[in-house]
Amino acid sequence: xxxxxxxxxxxxxxxxxxxxSAYTTTEGGYRAVxxxxxxxxxxxxxVGLLDEPVFFFLELPESDDEEDGEYGVYYLDNCTLxxxxxxxxxxxxxxxxxxxxxxxFGSHTTEEEVYFTDxxxxxxxxxxxxxxxxxxxxAGLERTDSLVTLWDNISEDAPGICMRVELNGETTADIVExxxxxxxxxxxxx
Numbered sequence: 001x002x003x004x005x006x007x008x009x010x011x012x013x014x015x016x017x018x019x020x021s022a023y024t025t026t027e028g029g030y031r032a033v034x035x036x037x038x039x040x041x042x043x044x045x046x047v048g049l050l051d052e053p054v055f056f057f058l059e060l061p062e063s064d065d066e067e068d069g070e071y072g073v074y075y076l077d078n079c080t081l082x083x084x085x086x087x088x089x090x091x092x093x094x095x096x097x098x099x100x101x102x103x104x105f106g107s108h109t110t111e112e113e114v115y116f117t118d119x120x121x122x123x124x125x126x127x128x129x130x131x132x133x134x135x136x137x138x139a140g141l142e143r144t145d146s147l148v149t150l151w152d153n154i155s156e157d158a159p160g161i162c163m164r165v166e167l168n169g170e171t172t173a174d175i176v177e178x179x180x181x182x183x184x185x186x187x188x189x190x
Contacts, residue, residue: 060172
């Protein structure tokens with residue numbers, strides 16, 4: 001743990017020197033890095049800002065060799081906000097603790113999107129919407145012009161590691177199977 005109290009998720013091992021929960025503005029919204037305990041509460045609040053209907057998406061490694069960089073993308077379309085919140089209630093801990101899964105939610109009507117990526121980062125695409133900044137500040141993230149992320153500390157001498165996590169006998173791959181009956185499908189990459 002760093003002096004600012006930055007905590008790694010179960011699925012991430014990296015040098016946290018100089019990293020703190022913070023966000024910066026981008027051309028389309030915000031980019032954030034969050035300590036483990038802030039990820040799920042922030043996700044729930046940010047998803048609540050999206051206009052219905054929303055979609056849920058998961059990016060999972062295509063092979064057991066997670067280092068090959070090939071991801072399959074899975075979608076569950078036309079969700080209400082209560083359904084999106086139910087997904088986070090049921091799977092949020094697993095999604096935020098897993099180091100190799102990327103996930104998010106987006107609005108079918110406004111194109112706004114919340115995307116949680118590698119090394120405890122989030123990209124919030126919401127041009128002109130300042131409500132997301134208020135959510136990030138409420139979650140305890142500091143606004144900065146020079147965001148320091150875990151990626152900044154990764155080098156040959158200090159490699160970062162992202163790992164698959166199993167919680168209560170489930171992995172993120174089980175989410176796809178569990179939601180297939182609700183309409184979750186794999187995107188066609190062609």
